[in-house]
Amino acid sequence: MHHGQGIRLQFNEVATRDGFQMECDFIETDDKVALLDALGGLGFAKIEVTSFTSLKAIPALKDAEAVMQRIRRAPGVVYTALVPNVRGAERALESATDEFNLVMSVSATHNLANLRMTQAQSLSQLQDVIALATQRGVPVNVSLSCVFGCPMEGEIAAEAVLGWVARFASLGVHGITLCDTTGMAYPNQVQALCEAAQARFPRLEFTAHFHNTRGMGLVNAVAAVQAGIRRFDTSLGGIGGCPYAPGATGNVATEDMVHLFDCMGYDTGMDLPGLLGAAATLRQLLKHDLPAQVSQAGPRLTRHAPPADFADIRRRALAR
Numbered sequence: 001m002h003h004g005q006g007i008r009l010q011f012n013e014v015a016t017r018d019g020f021q022m023e024c025d026f027i028e029t030d031d032k033v034a035l036l037d038a039l040g041g042l043g044f045a046k047i048e049v050t051s052f053t054s055l056k057a058i059p060a061l062k063d064a065e066a067v068m069q070r071i072r073r074a075p076g077v078v079y080t081a082l083v084p085n086v087r088g089a090e091r092a093l094e095s096a097t098d099e100f101n102l103v104m105s106v107s108a109t110h111n112l113a114n115l116r117m118t119q120a121q122s123l124s125q126l127q128d129v130i131a132l133a134t135q136r137g138v139p140v141n142v143s144l145s146c147v148f149g150c151p152m153e154g155e156i157a158a159e160a161v162l163g164w165v166a167r168f169a170s171l172g173v174h175g176i177t178l179c180d181t182t183g184m185a186y187p188n189q190v191q192a193l194c195e196a197a198q199a200r201f202p203r204l205e206f207t208a209h210f211h212n213t214r215g216m217g218l219v220n221a222v223a224a225v226q227a228g229i230r231r232f233d234t235s236l237g238g239i240g241g242c243p244y245a246p247g248a249t250g251n252v253a254t255e256d257m258v259h260l261f262d263c264m265g266y267d268t269g270m271d272l273p274g275l276l277g278a279a280a281t282l283r284q285l286l287k288h289d290l291p292a293q294v295s296q297a298g299p300r301l302t303r304h305a306p307p308a309d310f311a312d313i314r315r316r317a318l319a320r
Helices: 015-022 029-039 064-070 086-094 108-115 119-136 158-170 187-200 217-226 254-263 272-286 310-319
Strands: 010-013 046-051 078-082 099-105 140-145 175-179 205-209 231-234
Touching (some): 029 046, 046 064, 099 119, 119 158, 231 254, 254 272
Parallel strands (some): 010 046, 010 231, 046 078, 078 099, 205 231
Protein backbone atom coordinates (compact mmCIF):
# COMPACT_ATOMS: atom_id res chain seq x y z
CA MET A 1 0.00 0.00 0.00
CA HIS A 2 1.61 3.27 -1.00
CA HIS A 3 0.67 6.35 1.01
CA GLY A 4 -0.95 9.31 -0.63
CA GLN A 5 1.30 12.21 0.26
CA GLY A 6 0.98 15.00 -2.29
CA ILE A 7 -1.55 13.09 -4.42
CA ARG A 8 -4.67 15.19 -5.02
CA LEU A 9 -7.99 13.40 -5.40
CA GLN A 10 -11.17 14.89 -6.86
CA PHE A 11 -14.72 14.11 -5.77
CA ASN A 12 -17.95 14.37 -7.75
CA GLU A 13 -21.09 14.45 -5.60
CA VAL A 14 -23.99 12.46 -7.10
CA ALA A 15 -26.55 12.24 -4.25
CA THR A 16 -28.67 15.07 -5.65
CA ARG A 17 -29.25 13.11 -8.87
CA ASP A 18 -28.35 9.43 -8.42
CA GLY A 19 -29.63 9.51 -4.84
CA PHE A 20 -32.78 11.61 -5.08
CA GLN A 21 -34.14 9.75 -8.11
CA MET A 22 -34.40 6.61 -5.95
CA GLU A 23 -36.30 8.26 -3.09
CA CYS A 24 -40.04 7.65 -2.67
CA ASP A 25 -40.89 11.11 -1.37
CA PHE A 26 -40.36 14.24 -3.48
CA ILE A 27 -37.69 16.55 -2.04
CA GLU A 28 -38.92 20.16 -2.25
CA THR A 29 -37.06 22.43 -4.68
CA ASP A 30 -36.10 24.88 -1.88
CA ASP A 31 -34.58 22.01 0.09
CA LYS A 32 -32.62 20.74 -2.92
CA VAL A 33 -31.25 24.23 -3.62
CA ALA A 34 -30.26 24.77 0.03
CA LEU A 35 -28.45 21.42 0.16
CA LEU A 36 -26.66 22.08 -3.16
CA ASP A 37 -25.60 25.53 -1.93
CA ALA A 38 -24.13 23.91 1.20
CA LEU A 39 -22.35 21.23 -0.86
CA GLY A 40 -20.83 23.90 -3.13
CA GLY A 41 -18.51 25.08 -0.36
CA LEU A 42 -17.16 21.69 0.73
CA GLY A 43 -14.41 21.11 -1.86
CA PHE A 44 -16.09 19.08 -4.60
CA ALA A 45 -14.67 19.14 -8.13
CA LYS A 46 -18.12 18.46 -9.60
CA ILE A 47 -21.68 18.22 -8.36
CA GLU A 48 -24.22 16.28 -10.41
CA VAL A 49 -27.19 18.53 -9.74
CA THR A 50 -30.07 16.83 -11.52
CA SER A 51 -31.25 14.96 -14.59
CA PHE A 52 -32.91 16.52 -17.65
CA THR A 53 -35.03 13.46 -18.35
CA SER A 54 -38.75 13.42 -19.10
CA LEU A 55 -40.87 14.42 -16.11
CA LYS A 56 -42.74 11.11 -16.34
CA ALA A 57 -39.54 9.05 -16.29
CA ILE A 58 -38.15 10.53 -13.05
CA PRO A 59 -40.79 12.60 -11.20
CA ALA A 60 -38.33 13.09 -8.30
CA LEU A 61 -36.28 15.40 -10.57
CA LYS A 62 -39.13 17.19 -12.36
CA ASP A 63 -37.78 20.52 -11.05
CA ALA A 64 -34.47 20.21 -12.95
CA GLU A 65 -34.62 23.72 -14.52
CA ALA A 66 -35.63 25.46 -11.31
CA VAL A 67 -32.86 23.78 -9.32
CA MET A 68 -30.12 24.37 -11.91
CA GLN A 69 -31.13 28.02 -12.32
CA ARG A 70 -31.47 28.83 -8.62
CA ILE A 71 -28.35 27.27 -7.08
CA ARG A 72 -25.49 29.54 -6.03
CA ARG A 73 -22.56 28.53 -8.24
CA ALA A 74 -19.41 28.12 -6.16
CA PRO A 75 -16.29 29.18 -8.09
CA GLY A 76 -14.25 26.25 -9.41
CA VAL A 77 -17.07 23.71 -9.06
CA VAL A 78 -18.40 22.06 -12.24
CA TYR A 79 -22.20 21.77 -12.09
CA THR A 80 -23.09 18.79 -14.21
CA ALA A 81 -26.36 17.03 -15.07
CA LEU A 82 -27.49 13.79 -16.63
CA VAL A 83 -28.63 14.38 -20.22
CA PRO A 84 -30.40 11.48 -22.00
CA ASN A 85 -31.20 13.00 -25.41
CA VAL A 86 -31.17 16.17 -27.54
CA ARG A 87 -34.32 17.55 -25.91
CA GLY A 88 -32.69 17.10 -22.49
CA ALA A 89 -29.51 18.72 -23.83
CA GLU A 90 -31.48 21.78 -25.00
CA ARG A 91 -33.07 22.10 -21.55
CA ALA A 92 -29.65 21.68 -19.88
CA LEU A 93 -28.17 24.41 -22.12
CA GLU A 94 -31.02 26.81 -21.28
CA SER A 95 -30.18 26.25 -17.60
CA ALA A 96 -26.43 26.91 -18.13
CA THR A 97 -25.27 23.40 -17.19
CA ASP A 98 -21.45 23.26 -17.10
CA GLU A 99 -21.06 19.68 -18.31
CA PHE A 100 -23.28 16.95 -19.76
CA ASN A 101 -23.14 13.47 -18.24
CA LEU A 102 -24.36 10.83 -20.72
CA VAL A 103 -25.19 7.29 -19.68
CA MET A 104 -25.28 3.96 -21.46
CA SER A 105 -24.44 0.39 -20.51
CA VAL A 106 -21.67 -1.83 -21.83
CA SER A 107 -24.13 -4.71 -21.26
CA ALA A 108 -26.69 -5.10 -24.06
CA THR A 109 -29.26 -6.62 -21.68
CA HIS A 110 -28.84 -3.94 -19.01
CA ASN A 111 -29.01 -1.17 -21.61
CA LEU A 112 -32.34 -2.51 -22.89
CA ALA A 113 -33.75 -3.07 -19.40
CA ASN A 114 -32.60 0.29 -18.05
CA LEU A 115 -32.87 2.63 -21.06
CA ARG A 116 -35.42 0.75 -23.23
CA MET A 117 -33.01 0.97 -26.16
CA THR A 118 -30.47 -1.20 -27.92
CA GLN A 119 -26.85 -0.14 -27.55
CA ALA A 120 -26.86 1.01 -31.21
CA GLN A 121 -29.91 3.20 -30.52
CA SER A 122 -28.26 4.64 -27.40
CA LEU A 123 -25.05 5.38 -29.28
CA SER A 124 -26.94 7.12 -32.08
CA GLN A 125 -28.93 9.27 -29.62
CA LEU A 126 -25.81 10.17 -27.63
CA GLN A 127 -23.89 11.06 -30.82
CA ASP A 128 -26.53 13.74 -31.48
CA VAL A 129 -26.13 15.08 -27.93
CA ILE A 130 -22.32 15.13 -28.26
CA ALA A 131 -22.62 17.01 -31.59
CA LEU A 132 -24.84 19.68 -29.97
CA ALA A 133 -22.55 19.96 -26.92
CA THR A 134 -19.48 20.31 -29.15
CA GLN A 135 -21.19 23.04 -31.16
CA ARG A 136 -22.06 24.91 -27.94
CA GLY A 137 -18.67 24.35 -26.28
CA VAL A 138 -19.98 22.23 -23.40
CA PRO A 139 -17.74 19.36 -22.24
CA VAL A 140 -19.19 15.84 -22.21
CA ASN A 141 -18.59 12.95 -19.83
CA VAL A 142 -19.92 9.48 -20.59
CA SER A 143 -20.78 7.16 -17.71
CA LEU A 144 -20.53 3.53 -18.82
CA SER A 145 -22.69 1.24 -16.68
CA CYS A 146 -21.83 -2.35 -15.69
CA VAL A 147 -18.16 -2.21 -16.74
CA PHE A 148 -17.20 -4.62 -13.94
CA GLY A 149 -20.09 -7.04 -14.52
CA CYS A 150 -23.80 -7.09 -15.33
CA PRO A 151 -26.48 -8.43 -12.96
CA MET A 152 -28.17 -10.12 -15.95
CA GLU A 153 -25.26 -11.13 -18.21
CA GLY A 154 -22.51 -11.77 -15.67
CA GLU A 155 -18.91 -10.97 -16.68
CA ILE A 156 -18.28 -8.23 -19.23
CA ALA A 157 -15.01 -8.60 -21.15
CA ALA A 158 -12.51 -5.79 -20.53
CA GLU A 159 -11.91 -5.52 -24.31
CA ALA A 160 -15.64 -4.89 -24.83
CA VAL A 161 -15.52 -2.08 -22.25
CA LEU A 162 -12.45 -0.54 -23.90
CA GLY A 163 -14.24 -0.77 -27.26
CA TRP A 164 -17.03 1.45 -25.93
CA VAL A 165 -14.48 3.87 -24.46
CA ALA A 166 -12.81 4.03 -27.90
CA ARG A 167 -16.10 4.86 -29.65
CA PHE A 168 -16.74 7.80 -27.35
CA ALA A 169 -13.10 8.93 -27.41
CA SER A 170 -13.37 9.15 -31.20
CA LEU A 171 -16.45 11.39 -30.79
CA GLY A 172 -14.38 13.84 -28.75
CA VAL A 173 -15.77 13.41 -25.22
CA HIS A 174 -13.43 14.65 -22.49
CA GLY A 175 -14.26 12.15 -19.75
CA ILE A 176 -15.39 8.59 -19.10
CA THR A 177 -16.79 7.24 -15.85
CA LEU A 178 -16.26 3.53 -15.21
CA CYS A 179 -19.36 2.50 -13.26
CA ASP A 180 -19.75 -0.49 -11.00
CA THR A 181 -23.53 -0.16 -11.28
CA THR A 182 -24.53 -3.03 -9.01
CA GLY A 183 -21.40 -3.55 -6.91
CA MET A 184 -19.85 -6.47 -8.80
CA ALA A 185 -16.27 -5.16 -8.94
CA TYR A 186 -13.38 -6.58 -6.93
CA PRO A 187 -9.97 -4.94 -6.36
CA ASN A 188 -7.60 -6.73 -8.77
CA GLN A 189 -10.23 -6.47 -11.54
CA VAL A 190 -10.57 -2.74 -10.82
CA GLN A 191 -6.82 -2.25 -10.92
CA ALA A 192 -6.44 -4.11 -14.23
CA LEU A 193 -9.27 -2.30 -16.04
CA CYS A 194 -8.31 1.14 -14.72
CA GLU A 195 -4.66 0.65 -15.73
CA ALA A 196 -5.62 -0.60 -19.21
CA ALA A 197 -8.07 2.26 -19.82
CA GLN A 198 -5.62 4.99 -18.79
CA ALA A 199 -2.75 3.44 -20.76
CA ARG A 200 -4.84 3.22 -23.93
CA PHE A 201 -6.57 6.61 -23.62
CA PRO A 202 -4.10 8.91 -21.84
CA ARG A 203 -5.96 12.09 -22.83
CA LEU A 204 -9.31 11.11 -21.30
CA GLU A 205 -10.29 12.13 -17.77
CA PHE A 206 -11.32 8.89 -16.05
CA THR A 207 -13.66 8.75 -13.06
CA ALA A 208 -14.52 5.64 -11.01
CA HIS A 209 -18.05 5.07 -9.66
CA PHE A 210 -18.44 2.29 -7.12
CA HIS A 211 -21.39 0.79 -5.28
CA ASN A 212 -21.14 -0.82 -1.89
CA THR A 213 -23.62 -3.60 -2.71
CA ARG A 214 -21.27 -6.34 -1.53
CA GLY A 215 -19.20 -4.33 0.92
CA MET A 216 -16.32 -3.72 -1.51
CA GLY A 217 -16.85 -0.08 -2.47
CA LEU A 218 -14.01 1.44 -0.47
CA VAL A 219 -11.47 -1.29 -1.12
CA ASN A 220 -12.22 -0.96 -4.85
CA ALA A 221 -11.62 2.80 -4.56
CA VAL A 222 -8.20 2.12 -3.01
CA ALA A 223 -7.41 -0.26 -5.90
CA ALA A 224 -8.48 2.42 -8.40
CA VAL A 225 -6.23 5.05 -6.77
CA GLN A 226 -3.31 2.63 -6.84
CA ALA A 227 -4.02 2.19 -10.57
CA GLY A 228 -3.77 5.96 -11.10
CA ILE A 229 -7.43 7.04 -10.90
CA ARG A 230 -7.76 10.45 -9.26
CA ARG A 231 -11.48 11.19 -9.55
CA PHE A 232 -14.48 9.51 -7.93
CA ASP A 233 -18.26 9.74 -7.97
CA THR A 234 -19.58 9.48 -4.42
CA SER A 235 -22.97 10.02 -2.81
CA LEU A 236 -23.60 11.92 0.42
CA GLY A 237 -24.91 9.50 3.04
CA GLY A 238 -24.43 6.62 0.58
CA ILE A 239 -27.91 7.12 -0.88
CA GLY A 240 -29.00 5.94 -4.33
CA GLY A 241 -28.66 2.62 -6.06
CA CYS A 242 -29.76 0.81 -9.18
CA PRO A 243 -33.45 0.01 -9.70
CA TYR A 244 -32.50 -3.20 -11.54
CA ALA A 245 -30.65 -4.72 -8.60
CA PRO A 246 -33.25 -5.79 -6.05
CA GLY A 247 -32.13 -5.20 -2.48
CA ALA A 248 -28.94 -3.48 -3.59
CA THR A 249 -27.48 -0.82 -1.35
CA GLY A 250 -26.38 2.43 -2.85
CA ASN A 251 -23.35 4.32 -3.94
CA VAL A 252 -20.22 4.57 -1.84
CA ALA A 253 -20.79 7.32 0.73
CA THR A 254 -18.90 10.57 0.17
CA GLU A 255 -18.05 11.00 3.86
CA ASP A 256 -16.78 7.41 4.16
CA MET A 257 -14.49 7.73 1.13
CA VAL A 258 -13.17 11.18 2.06
CA HIS A 259 -12.46 9.94 5.60
CA LEU A 260 -10.62 6.88 4.24
CA PHE A 261 -8.37 8.87 1.90
CA ASP A 262 -7.77 11.60 4.51
CA CYS A 263 -6.57 8.86 6.91
CA MET A 264 -4.27 7.46 4.21
CA GLY A 265 -2.63 10.85 3.66
CA TYR A 266 -4.12 11.76 0.28
CA ASP A 267 -5.03 15.38 -0.39
CA THR A 268 -8.82 15.26 -0.77
CA GLY A 269 -9.32 19.02 -0.43
CA MET A 270 -12.64 18.18 1.25
CA ASP A 271 -14.26 19.60 4.40
CA LEU A 272 -15.18 16.45 6.36
CA PRO A 273 -16.99 18.22 9.25
CA GLY A 274 -18.98 20.13 6.61
CA LEU A 275 -19.86 16.85 4.88
CA LEU A 276 -21.06 15.36 8.17
CA GLY A 277 -23.23 18.45 8.71
CA ALA A 278 -24.67 18.13 5.20
CA ALA A 279 -25.34 14.41 5.80
CA ALA A 280 -27.29 15.31 8.97
CA THR A 281 -29.40 17.76 6.93
CA LEU A 282 -29.92 15.10 4.26
CA ARG A 283 -31.07 12.60 6.87
CA GLN A 284 -33.71 15.08 8.07
CA LEU A 285 -34.88 15.70 4.50
CA LEU A 286 -35.23 11.99 3.70
CA LYS A 287 -36.71 11.03 7.09
CA HIS A 288 -34.76 7.75 7.15
CA ASP A 289 -31.32 6.51 8.18
CA LEU A 290 -28.43 6.77 5.74
CA PRO A 291 -26.19 3.79 4.87
CA ALA A 292 -23.01 5.84 5.42
CA GLN A 293 -20.94 4.83 8.42
CA VAL A 294 -18.66 7.77 9.24
CA SER A 295 -21.68 10.08 9.66
CA GLN A 296 -22.96 7.65 12.32
CA ALA A 297 -19.70 6.76 14.11
CA GLY A 298 -17.78 10.00 13.57
CA PRO A 299 -14.17 10.20 12.27
CA ARG A 300 -11.66 7.69 13.67
CA LEU A 301 -10.32 9.99 16.41
CA THR A 302 -13.76 10.86 17.74
CA ARG A 303 -13.28 10.68 21.51
CA HIS A 304 -15.79 9.19 23.94
CA ALA A 305 -15.94 9.60 27.70
CA PRO A 306 -15.08 6.46 29.70
CA PRO A 307 -17.95 4.74 31.59
CA ALA A 308 -19.80 6.80 34.22
CA ASP A 309 -18.36 4.72 37.08
CA PHE A 310 -14.80 4.96 35.74
CA ALA A 311 -13.47 6.61 38.94
CA ASP A 312 -14.76 3.64 40.96
CA ILE A 313 -13.30 1.16 38.49
CA ARG A 314 -9.93 2.90 38.75
CA ARG A 315 -10.02 3.05 42.55
CA ARG A 316 -10.84 -0.67 42.78
CA ALA A 317 -8.13 -1.59 40.31
CA LEU A 318 -5.50 0.36 42.23
CA ALA A 319 -6.64 -1.09 45.57
CA ARG A 320 -5.96 -4.66 44.42
